[in-house]
Amino acid sequence: MRAENLFEGVGRLFEDWGLFQGIRVSGSNTFTLQEHALDGSESAFQGQRWDTDTLVRRSSLHVEGPIWKNL
Numbered sequence: 001m002r003a004e005n006l007f008e009g010v011g012r013l014f015e016d017w018g019l020f021q022g023i024r025v026s027g028s029n030t031f032t033l034q035e036h037a038l039d040g041s042e043s044a045f046q047g048q049r050w051d052t053d054t055l056v057r058r059s060s061l062h063v064e065g066p067i068w069k070n071l
Contacts, residue, residue: 023065032056 014020033055 020065020067023063023067025061025063027059027061029059030057032058 035054
């Protein structure tokens, strides 16, 4: 089963039950290949930053609306 079909089915079920109406969910996912050229202390650079790996993945999820009445 494809994820889109699963989410559509869950959405229809919530709608039928009257749950989570007015909720807006959005998000993003990025995968970045990066390279660094350093002048100075590499250990200081590595210790002060969390995103110094060559491959970096960032994800975010945003939920907006009246969720507490449903939990």
